[in-house]
Amino acid sequence: MAERHIFFGGNTPEGFHSYYDNVLNSGKDNRLIILKGGPGVGKSSFARAVAKAFAPKVNCIEYLHCSGDGDSLDGICIPQFKVAIIDGTSPHMIDPKVPGAFDEIINLGQYLDEAKLAPRKQEIIKANQTKAGHYKSAYRYLKAAQLIDGDSLAAHEDCLDKKVLCELTNDIIKRALPADEARVGTARKMFASAI
Secondary structure, eight states, X not given: OEEXXXXXXXXXXXXXXXXXXXXXXTTTOSEEEEEEOOTTSSXXXXXXXXXHHHGGGOSEEEEEEETTXXXXXXXXXXXXXXXXXXXXXXXXXXXXSSBTTTEEEEXXXXXXXXXXXXXXXXXXXXXXXXXXXXXXXXXXXXXXXXXXXXXXXXXXXXXXOHHHHHHHHHHHHHHHSOTTOOOOOOOOOOBSOOX
16 A cells, blocks of 8 residues: 655745645545544544554555644545545634535544643643744744745756756656646645645
């Protein structure tokens, strides 16, 4: 069984950017299960358990990693069955588009032990505020890094032989897409890595 490890969300200089609407296509694919519930309710564990159960039965599983925590999963996709399970809570904020016919919500938050959490309310609020502050700081650093990267790219572009680049690009296209195969593909946006 093959595995793909990808990101449908990314921390960028402009803040969090989501491609979660590209996980599946409601017109062509079978089922999207959207998990709701706060941090720690078991969304990643649920997705991992489903992936483990399907692993011997499918040829590929896509693991959709969290861009803010590499050990956490934002979901899984099983292309062979055209099915996905994804975290629909902030910052992804996914809601059903074709409820019941294509997508559905599973609220894992209903299993929280409120009696244990209530006495720690202020501690949880403070932790959330601290986390939000760290993200704001990280986005400012990413913005600064973008400016520096832009300057480096401009310097490299001055040295680029565009004719050679075009020749290399055309060679790769010819090898990757044989002319005898006239197929129309679909675009699916995602990130190969994350910060």
